[in-house]
Amino acid sequence: MKPNGPDSSSATLRRIDRETGLALLTEPDLPRLGALAQEARFTLHPEPRITYIIDTNPNYTNICTVGCSFCAFYRTPESVEAYTLTAEEVAAKAVTAAAAGATTMLLQGGINPDLPLEYFVTLIREVKAAAPGITPHFFSPPEIHALAERSGLELREVLDRLYEAGQRTIPGGGAEILSTRVRRRISPDKCSPEQWLEVMRQAHLAGFRSTATMMFGHLETDEEIIEHLDRLRSLQDETGGFTAFIPWSCKPGNNQLQSVIPRAAASLRYLRLLATARLYLDNVPHIQASWFSEGKAIGQLALHFGADDFGGVLLEENVHRSADYVNTSDEGEVRTLISEAGFQPVQRDTLYRPVAS
């Protein structure tokens, strides 16, 4: 598959090296960094538009055997609070979301050792059948990796089965920080950085498009953030399969990390990171700001720091909520937030194409 996806622009950015990336991330002059990022953003996307998606974000299971230190969502299989949804239940959620205007369902779950490949394939089929207007944006790399391991199949074979069932895009979760040192400390039992990248490589080769994420604000160094970006950029050079990069900050509630950084520090670091990512990821078409994870105010400022997408309306969300982090909105407010920040709101689909309204 060639790097030019349906939404890449023909314009190119100048490639910067790691050292420059690091200097940008630590640039004391915050508005200067914003100006450079906006210059890059407008080179790639000349119109003052900001896209958003109407989506829902349920979870098919909260059972997980990985036990990442930052997660407040998972339960052990023995827990009374453990649950696993049936394909019918997930399909019903899709129908409800479609009726509310959603075009995509971002579906993820814990690493539940009892679920066979067939369960996943059925989820896709049922959702597609029940709600044809909903794009299944299912299963992050750690889930796919674990599924391949326990089913004894090649990664590519699992991916092909999901593709055959009708899935075309993969969410970029579970990347956290693509650094072995950090991952050993915050999520030692999750698929490794190399395995995460391998799932994405194979997925892109199988014809999937995906996003890429980063969860920062815990134990990572500036160098490790640049390393993360650099690994994404190299893979993107190879496959061209990433649609967007989506960073978010670690939420210091109900987990083992309990961050000591003031909220404002995380917000400013978020703006710096977003701008640096826009400049560094010259081959990734979109940078997504998250009003949801960073708060509406910072989400709006992020639109002046290199982002061209405002994320989803998120009709349902559980993972942040488990960390006592609750933030809700609706399409009307999302459009208002974008307009107030000085941009024109445009609804998009999972592949970042405008939705005719």
Place this chain on the structure above:
Amino acid sequence: MSGSASPTDPIPFRDPALAEIWSRIDGGGRLNAAEGLSLFKTNDLPGLGWMARTVRRRLHGDAVTYVRNQVVNPSNVCLLRCGFCRFSVDADDPRAYDFEPEEIARMLPRDISEVHVVGGLHPDRDWGYYLEVVALIRERLPGATIKAWTAVEIIHFARRFSLGEAEVLTRLREAGLDMLPGGGAEIFSPRVRQLLCPGKPGADQWLAVHRTAHGLGIPSNATMLYGHLETAEERVEHLIRLRTLQDETRGFRSFIPLPFQPGGSEIVARRTPPTDDLKTIAASRLILDNIPNIKAYWVMTGETIAATAQHFGANDMEGTLGGEKIAHAAAAATPASLSPKRLDRLITAAGWTPVERDGRHRVVRIRTSEPVLGMIPFLNSEPFHWNLHLDSFRIIPMAPRRMGQLAREGAVDAGLLSLMDFFDLEDAFEPLDYGIAVRNKARSVFLLSARDPQFLDGRHIGVTEETSTSVCLMRLILKRKFGCTPVLERMIADRQGQRMLSRFDAVLLIGDRALLNADHFGRHFPFRMDLAEVWHEMTGLPFVFARWAVRRSLELRLRQDVTRGLDQALQRYEAAGPGAAGRHGRRLGLPPEEVARYLGGFNYRFGEAETTAIHRFRTMYEEAGIDEAQRP
């Protein structure tokens, strides 16, 4: 493209209007209403922020200041019902409260350096009550700055007690008042005031009270309430009216934009977006070229936006604000007060250096583990610090005498030390061949006297608190030339109204204060002596007021950074040529020719003449046998 390679590189402005505006500002120009409006209309937020940040760094370096203060709202009973207020009630309302002066004094913690007193327009209290509130606060906190009663309240007192506004202010000052808060300005537009707060005194009256206060030597702050029914044009008009008064009086210390809190007010549905808060901060910094401080009022913007605003032109976080009630009554979603520790962390996290200040913006404490370079916020030092880019130091502005103290305490590691401080610190500090020397006239170190200076023996001379070397030069000259030994007394220039000046026989004025006020003070003190000029007549040498020095214990690399930074800064200054001098005087409202003449009189690179002059002064001062115990 690179990170911090050169902060002077222009940035990619997306809005061409901003590029034009920047070349005007950088050349010393002042923004007109149309240009001001384009700052509010632009969608190039980083471009706007960059201009404001660049201006802010020239004025305030890396410092973000705050004060330990307490808010006192003596009563919530108010005759007015402004549309935006959720605080005021009628006297018979069950929520009404009324503190007695003793109660107010008792609720004040001892460790604060500013008290902010704002109430409502109370229908029943008598005049003595207000004087007593101030007097008891003064009694409890002799050193604190008392910032009390908005212009609207001053007008209320004047009407109710049939006094002139000047009389009200004078009596309050005698009771202990130091300055006026900036509230009640809301938005000056009569159209909006009619809708928002119809019974409240208008813009002309608000400005008149501040003009009167400034004339009496009482400084004040100014505010603007935005984000309700006003237009961008009305915001610009508000700012320009403040700037015009400031040109006339120089009495405003700070400007504080206040975002409207919709709460349950039904005036507007939504609070202004953060982009608007940052734009307003930045536009204020750029339009108000003559008001020194721009505050981000965290109570109303939230901590995160207040911290971000420091990158968009603000330089102050206001204060700890114990006891604040008015904004919180309007449902501001912020904590009731912030501890100094929390403010320190917030400011550090935002990439700045926390500096605790007192009510008069003097440095109390600098919170950083990095080396600190002291910057003197005077016009004659601007050629250094306007162009100084040193990533390895935190650049913090402070008055010369305070720099000497902080250098002794180990809190300052490099700086333009006043010469007398340099002598004291020579063992710990290595001199550099840069500083401030005058060939002949300093034009900003004046002894202004009511009598011929030869008759000042035993007389009282008022010296401002920032002076250090100038005082010694004055004593040397008076002793050598006339055999006079005067009695020196520190005076707080702000607290010194015309009437109080009569207790001095002479005053010593230095720095920007001398440039601005020499003529004003001249009415009381007809004899004027330029001390550098007299020194030159005596010795044929330049006079060295200050010398750059760096702590000897710093590692070599850091010491070399300072030398290189200063040299580059001067090269940039020299390359800009004398035509660029005008841009340095804008904040003081001085004409470009006067600034060029003034700055042209200084020598910033030291050679043999300066070295000789330093030795000569030291020897002469020691030989003159001036009683050190009599240093003020």
